[in-house]
Amino acid sequence: MKRESNHRTGAGKQSLGGGKVALTDTRVKALKPKEKGYFVTDGGQPNLTLHVLPSGRKSWRYRYTIPETGRSSSFTIGQYPAIGLARAREIARELAKKVASGVDPVIEKKRKREEVRAAKKREKARSKFTFRKATDRYLAGRERSISDSHYKRMRRAFDNDCAPLHDKPLAEITVGDIRGIINTIKGRGAVETAKKTLYALRDLFDTAIEDWGEEWATDNVAASIAPKKLFAGQIKTHYPAIKDPDELRPLLAAIEDWGKWSNERTISRSHRPTALALKLLILTATRPSVARLARWEWIDEEKAIMTVPASAKGVKKRVENHGTAEPYRTPLSKQALAVLEEAKQWARDNGREGCEYVFPSVRHGCRPLSDAALSNALRTMGFDVVAHGFRSTFSTIANEAGKDPIEVEYQLGHSFGSEAHRAYQRSDLLERRRELMQWWGDFIEGLSDGRS
Structure with a gap:
C-alpha cells in the first residue's frame, strides 16, 4: 500500500522527476481521470510524460530544455492509444537527439506547419494560373x-x-x-x-x-x-496560284458557270454570292477576308472606292512601320463596280436587300460567307488553287506587263521601301493605282471574252 501511495503522489506532481518506475501498457490503460488533469512520468524514458485530462483523454508530452538558451518547453507527441507506449518512447528518443543538437521541436513543428500551409496556398494559387x-x-x-x-x-x-x-x-x-x-x-x-x-x-x-x-x-x-x-532545312511553300494568263482563262469561265447555279437551284443551293465574291477578289487583288466580309458601308460607288476601316473585325489590316493599323483603300474598276451591281440585284431578287454584307451566306440569312467558302469553291470546280493565290496572280502578271512595282505592292496592302521612307511617305497612292486597277479590270474582262 505504501508503494501505491508513493506512486500516486508522484503521479500528481507536474514535474519531470516524479518517480523512476517505467510505465507499462497495462498501467497506462489503468490510469483514471481525476477532477484536475495530472502528469505521469515514464521512468523508462527521460522527459516522457503522459497527461491525463479530466475528460479521460490521455496525451503524450515531451518535456525539454534547450541547452544553449535554457528555454524550457513541452512538445505534444500525440494521443494515447493512437500512439502506444513503445512508439511514444521512440519519438521521445528522436526528440532528445534534436534537442541535444540545438533544435527546438516546438519551433520546428510550427515551421513545418507553416510550410505545409504555404504549400497548400501555392497549390491553390497554381490552379488559378494554369x-x-x-x-x-x-x-x-x-x-x-x-x-x-x-x-x-x-x-x-x-x-x-x-x-x-x-x-x-x-x-x-x-x-x-x-x-x-x-x-x-x-x-x-x-x-x-x-x-x-x-x-x-x-x-x-x-x-x-x-x-x-x-x-x-x-x-x-x-x-x-x-x-x-x-525550322532549319524546312522548305518554304507558297500559296498555290495561277501565273499564266492561259491558265486563268478557264478558271474565269468556271467561276461564271458556277455562279449560274442560282438560276437552276433553290436559293439555299445558290452559288451566286460565292462566284461574285471570287470575281471581286480577282478584280481588286485584296485579301480573301476583305472580299468575303465586304460591307456596303465600305463602298463609295460615286468615287469608285472601297475603304476597309482599321477597326474592321476579322480583316487583316495594312500595318505601317509606326505600328498602327491604317484604313485600306482600293480603287474600283468599271468591272468591279459591275460585280457590285450584280450583288445588289441578287440581294433584291432573294430577299437580302437589307443585309450589311455585300456577299451574304445563302444558308444563314445575312451572315457573311464562311472563311473556307472561296477556296472550297475553287477546289470543287477542280482547280488546285486557293483564294489567296489570286494576289500572286495579279502581282506576277502586272509586274511582267511592266507596271510600277510600287503601285502593285501598295495595291496588295504591303509596305514598300525602307523604314525611313515609310516614316515620311504616308500616301497610299490611291490615284496612281486607279489606272493600274482599270488596266487589270480590262485585262480580266479580255480573258473572259477571249480578247486577251
Whole structure:
C-alpha cells in the first residue's frame, strides 16, 4: 500500500522527476481521470510524460530544455492509444537527439506547419494560373482584333496541340515543354502550323508578363526558341496560284458557270454570292477576308472606292512601320463596280436587300460567307488553287506587263521601301493605282471574252 501511495503522489506532481518506475501498457490503460488533469512520468524514458485530462483523454508530452538558451518547453507527441507506449518512447528518443543538437521541436513543428500551409496556398494559387486559363484569357482579349479563322486556328492549337500543358501553371512551363509541343506538330508534317503555334505562344507569354502580373509568368520561355534553328532545312511553300494568263482563262469561265447555279437551284443551293465574291477578289487583288466580309458601308460607288476601316473585325489590316493599323483603300474598276451591281440585284431578287454584307451566306440569312467558302469553291470546280493565290496572280502578271512595282505592292496592302521612307511617305497612292486597277479590270474582262 505504501508503494501505491508513493506512486500516486508522484503521479500528481507536474514535474519531470516524479518517480523512476517505467510505465507499462497495462498501467497506462489503468490510469483514471481525476477532477484536475495530472502528469505521469515514464521512468523508462527521460522527459516522457503522459497527461491525463479530466475528460479521460490521455496525451503524450515531451518535456525539454534547450541547452544553449535554457528555454524550457513541452512538445505534444500525440494521443494515447493512437500512439502506444513503445512508439511514444521512440519519438521521445528522436526528440532528445534534436534537442541535444540545438533544435527546438516546438519551433520546428510550427515551421513545418507553416510550410505545409504555404504549400497548400501555392497549390491553390497554381490552379488559378494554369496554361488553360491563360489561353482562355488571352483569346478573350484577342477575339475582336483578329479574324475568325485566325481565332479558330489558335483555339485549335491551344486546345489540341498544347493539351499536355493545360493543367500546368504558366510560370512553370519550360523551354523543353514548348520545344516538345512544336516538335510534335512538326513531326506530323504541319510545319506552318508549328511556326504559327510557336509565335502564338510567344505572344501569349509576352501578354501575361506585360499585362497580367508576375503571378502568371516572369519569363518568356517560348521566346528562347529561335525559329530559324528550330525550322532549319524546312522548305518554304507558297500559296498555290495561277501565273499564266492561259491558265486563268478557264478558271474565269468556271467561276461564271458556277455562279449560274442560282438560276437552276433553290436559293439555299445558290452559288451566286460565292462566284461574285471570287470575281471581286480577282478584280481588286485584296485579301480573301476583305472580299468575303465586304460591307456596303465600305463602298463609295460615286468615287469608285472601297475603304476597309482599321477597326474592321476579322480583316487583316495594312500595318505601317509606326505600328498602327491604317484604313485600306482600293480603287474600283468599271468591272468591279459591275460585280457590285450584280450583288445588289441578287440581294433584291432573294430577299437580302437589307443585309450589311455585300456577299451574304445563302444558308444563314445575312451572315457573311464562311472563311473556307472561296477556296472550297475553287477546289470543287477542280482547280488546285486557293483564294489567296489570286494576289500572286495579279502581282506576277502586272509586274511582267511592266507596271510600277510600287503601285502593285501598295495595291496588295504591303509596305514598300525602307523604314525611313515609310516614316515620311504616308500616301497610299490611291490615284496612281486607279489606272493600274482599270488596266487589270480590262485585262480580266479580255480573258473572259477571249480578247486577251
